[in-house]
Amino acid sequence: MRDDLKAALRSLRQSPTFTAVALTVLTLGIGSGTAVFSVVDAVVLRALSFDEHDRLAVVLEHDPTGKSVFGSGHTTPQTYQDWRRMQESFDGLAxxxxxxxxxxxxxxxxxxxxxxxxxxxxxxxxxxxxxxxxxxxxxxxxxxxxxxxxxxxxxxxxxxxxxxxxxxxxxxxxxxxxxxxxxxxxxxxxxxxxxxxxxxxxxxxxxxxxKVRGGSRNFNLIVIGRLKNGVSLDQAGEQMNRVAEALDREHPKWSPGRRARVITLQEHLVGKVRSWMLMLLGAVTLAS
Incomplete structure (x- = not known):
């Protein structure tokens, strides 16, 4: 955990906003655990002030074998157009x-x-x-x-x-x-x-x-959607993965074996911050 904490602190030093919050957390470490948690909670939860933000999700393209990290979840304009046309789980995709x-x-x-x-x-x-x-x-x-x-x-x-x-x-x-x-x-x-x-x-x-599959493959898009009422995150993930499998069969040479997974927008945007804050919270707890 010590190595993870050092890495997190190095990353935080590159971001003044996050560093200020980290210092606040460490300062509060001499006080109650409730006060420390309130700071972490504010960073993670207040970041998403969108209406019904729990219905917002991100569709990521990935390689389930783990052999390729190319694109880091991003997809191509061509795949985005196909996802938008074939999906059934979202009110729409952007x-x-x-x-x-x-x-x-x-x-x-x-x-x-x-x-x-x-x-x-x-x-x-x-x-x-x-x-x-x-x-x-x-x-x-x-x-x-x-x-x-x-x-x-x-x-x-x-x-x-x-x-x-x-x-x-x-x-x-x-x-x-x-x-x-x-x-x-x-x-x-x-x-x-x-x-x-x-x-x-x-x-x-x-x-x-x-706009066509014969064009260049630029993995430069992040795709966001709002879940339809009654559709869960897991259901959307399963449906989008079926779409990805169908596209893989239709265009086997485009991005072979790549699939889709669905996570919340909150996890996508503040997941890294959440990890940093939780590690800091753990460090404060151990030190107190």
Whole structure:
């Protein structure tokens, strides 16, 4: 356990947010165990404030033999389209992919902007809506259409001073012009429990070659779904695994032997934080 704790602390040192919480946990170690647990509970549970977050799940592609870790649970645009078409367990599936942009700051110098590309279903699935403007729409994903972007609340405040007329203005990201269509709520951030959450949200546009199985295989998508009423996590996992098996038979050379598994969104987003906090809690308990 000592080696695990050292590794956890090394990781925590790279994240000021998590480190602050860790120090709080250790400080509270001299007090009651209840107080320590309340901090751990807050980190793990308050991170997901989405409506009925227990119904939100992530579908991960994996190799059950353990021989390949390629993709780390991510899937391809082609497989995502098949999952969306063939699944029966979710109200719908959305895809998320990390992205980054360059933006000139006030001094004209390039600055990195953190972002994610999402399918239009992403925010409705989380039951989150912009406080200004509109959400993404299916037509925003059409290749060749003018580019649009949603801003995080913090980025809106820093870059535009919270100007209420920001919707309709344009912003240059990586030398491409994007129309601002909305601003996200102050309390919304994704990924949750992240030291550096996304600042901009752009629609995911699949290239033509990524729409067919003969195209490139880019394992760059995380797939999120909201379970239908009456469907359990285990039932969804079994059904999605049958879908993966059917796709394996249909496209044996695409990603042979790979299957699907379903976990909660909470486990996907804060599972690592949970492990760190529980190890710290264990260390505090042993020291007290």
């Amino acid at each position: 895809a998320v992919s990390n992205s980054s942009f360059q933006l000139k700051n006030e001094n004209g110098e390039p600055a990195a902007v953190r972002g994610i590309s999402v399918t239009w279903e992403f925010l409705p699935m989380l039951r989150v809506a912009p406080i200004l403007g509109r959400n993404l729409a299916p037509e925003d994903e059409i290749d060749g259409r003018h580019r649009v972007v949603l801003l995080s609340y913090g980025f809106w405040q820093r870059r535009f001073g919270g100007a209420p007329d920001v919707v309709g203005k344009t912003i240059d990201l990586s030398e491409a012009s994007y129309e601002i269509i909305g601003v996200m709520p102050r309390v919304f951030q994704y990924p949750v429990a992240a030291e550096r959450p996304s600042e901009v949200y752009t629609p995911m546009r699949a290239r033509n070659e990524d």
